Amino acid sequence: MVKDLFERIQDNKGPLGKWASQAEGYFVFPKLEGKLGPRMNFQGKEVLNWSINDYLGLATHPEVLKADAEAAAEFGAAYPMGARMMSGHTDWHEQLEKELAAFVNKEAAYLLNFGYQGMVSTIDALVTKNDVIVYDVDSHACIIDGVRLHMGKRFTYKHNDIESFEKNLQRATKMAEEQNGGILVITEGVFGMRGQQGKLKEIVALKEKYNFRLLVDDAHGFGTLGKTGAGAGEEQGIQDGIDVYFSTFAKSMASIGAFIAADQDIIDYLKYNLRSQMFAKSLPMILVKGALKRLDLLRSNPGLKDKLWENVDRLQGGLKERGFNIGDTNTCVTPVYLEGSVPEAMIMVNDLRENYGIFLSIVVYPVIPKGIILLRVIPTASHTFEDIDVTLSSFEAIRAKLVDGTYKKVADANLVDMDAK
Numbered sequence: 001m002v003k004d005l006f007e008r009i010q011d012n013k014g015p016l017g018k019w020a021s022q023a024e025g026y027f028v029f030p031k032l033e034g035k036l037g038p039r040m041n042f043q044g045k046e047v048l049n050w051s052i053n054d055y056l057g058l059a060t061h062p063e064v065l066k067a068d069a070e071a072a073a074e075f076g077a078a079y080p081m082g083a084r085m086m087s088g089h090t091d092w093h094e095q096l097e098k099e100l101a102a103f104v105n106k107e108a109a110y111l112l113n114f115g116y117q118g119m120v121s122t123i124d125a126l127v128t129k130n131d132v133i134v135y136d137v138d139s140h141a142c143i144i145d146g147v148r149l150h151m152g153k154r155f156t157y158k159h160n161d162i163e164s165f166e167k168n169l170q171r172a173t174k175m176a177e178e179q180n181g182g183i184l185v186i187t188e189g190v191f192g193m194r195g196q197q198g199k200l201k202e203i204v205a206l207k208e209k210y211n212f213r214l215l216v217d218d219a220h221g222f223g224t225l226g227k228t229g230a231g232a233g234e235e236q237g238i239q240d241g242i243d244v245y246f247s248t249f250a251k252s253m254a255s256i257g258a259f260i261a262a263d264q265d266i267i268d269y270l271k272y273n274l275r276s277q278m279f280a281k282s283l284p285m286i287l288v289k290g291a292l293k294r295l296d297l298l299r300s301n302p303g304l305k306d307k308l309w310e311n312v313d314r315l316q317g318g319l320k321e322r323g324f325n326i327g328d329t330n331t332c333v334t335p336v337y338l339e340g341s342v343p344e345a346m347i348m349v350n351d352l353r354e355n356y357g358i359f360l361s362i363v364v365y366p367v368i369p370k371g372i373i374l375l376r377v378i379p380t381a382s383h384t385f386e387d388i389d390v391t392l393s394s395f396e397a398i399r400a401k402l403v404d405g406t407y408k409k410v411a412d413a414n415l416v417d418m419d420a421k
C-alpha cells in the first residue's frame, strides 16, 4: 500500500517545527516593525534590536533610501524582464559587476539574484562527477545544498581544523588522480553563527603542496573585514589565493542579491553555466541601482566600518570583562554561550524582551549541541555605546537568573518540553 505522502509531515513537523505551537510569532517568525535599525517595535513595544545584519547601517542611509526611491520611480519593479542571457541584460548590471570586481580585487564579477541559489549553482557549475569537493563541516546551508547536487565524491573536514583539512585534501587528491578530476575546496570567510573567520591563509598556503581551487562564501566578511572592507581575504592578506569569491548583498549591503568574482575566463564560463541565473529573471534595476549606491557609500565612507568596529570592541570587550564566554570570534558576529535547556532559553529570551527591552536571536539544539544556548548578538555601526552598556548589564542580570534556577522553575511550570515527549 502506498502511504499518503503527507502522513509523515502531519505527524512530524521536524526538529524546529515541533516547537511551533509554543514558539511561533515570538521566538520564530517574530514581526519586527518600524524603521530598520537598533530601535524597532516588537509586539507593540520598542526594543533594542541586535538581530539584523545591517552591519554598516546602510539600510536607512538617506542616500540609499533616495537612490532606491528614484530607481523605483524610474524603472518600477519589473525592468529588465527575462533572464540576463535572453532579455534581462543592461549597462547597469555590467557597471555594478565591474565595480564589484574592482572592489574585491578580481578581474570580473557576475551578479546573482540570491546568494543562496547563486552559491548552489556556482558549486554545481564548477564541478563534474570526476571532481572532488572538500568543505568545512560547519558550512552554510547554501554550500551544503550545492554540494548535495554534486554527482562525485566529497569530503568534509572538521570545522576550521587545518590538520583535518589536509588529511581530507590528501584523500581528495588520491581520488581526483584516479578519476582524472580536479579539487574544489569550499569554506566561509566568516562563520555567521560563531563568528570565526575561515582559516583562509592556512588553506591558501597549502596550495604550494596540493592542486585545488578555492571558493569562499564571504557573506559576513564583505564590508566588515579588511582595510578597504573587501572582506576576509583582504583581512588575511590572501585575496589572490581565493579563486572564486562570493558574497551576498543581504548583510553589509542591506539589500537583496549577491555576486561571484573571479578571473575573467571563469566568470565567462559561469555566465553561461549558472543555472540559477540562466533560468531566472534578471536582478531588477531597483536592486542594481541600489547596490551601486551602497557600494559607493561603502567605499567612500570608511568611517562606517570604523564605527562598527568601535562598537564591536566595546561589546566584545565588555562581555569578556564580565566573564561571558564569547568563544573565539574574531569578527563582528558576537556569540554569547550559556548553558541551559531549550525551555530555559525560551523563558530567558522572553524575560530579555519583555523586561529588559532587548531583542536578539537565540540559537539552540539542534543547530548547536544540546545544553548550550547561544545568544547571537549582531552589532552595527548604528548602535550607540549606551545601547551596548544597557545590553551588557541586562546580560549580567539574565545570566544570574539562569544560574540560580529561576528560568528553570518558570519553564517547568509553564512549558512542555517537546524533547521529553
Ligand SMILES: Cc1ncc(COP(=O)(O)O)c(C=O)c1O
Binding pocket: 113, 114, 115, 116, 117, 119, 140, 142, 188, 192, 217, 219, 220, 248, 249, 250, 256, 257, 258
Ligand atoms: C554565509 C551565508 N551565505 C549565503 C547566504 C545566502 O544569501 P542570500 O540571503 O542572498 O540568499 C547567507 C544569508 O544571507 C549567509 O549567511
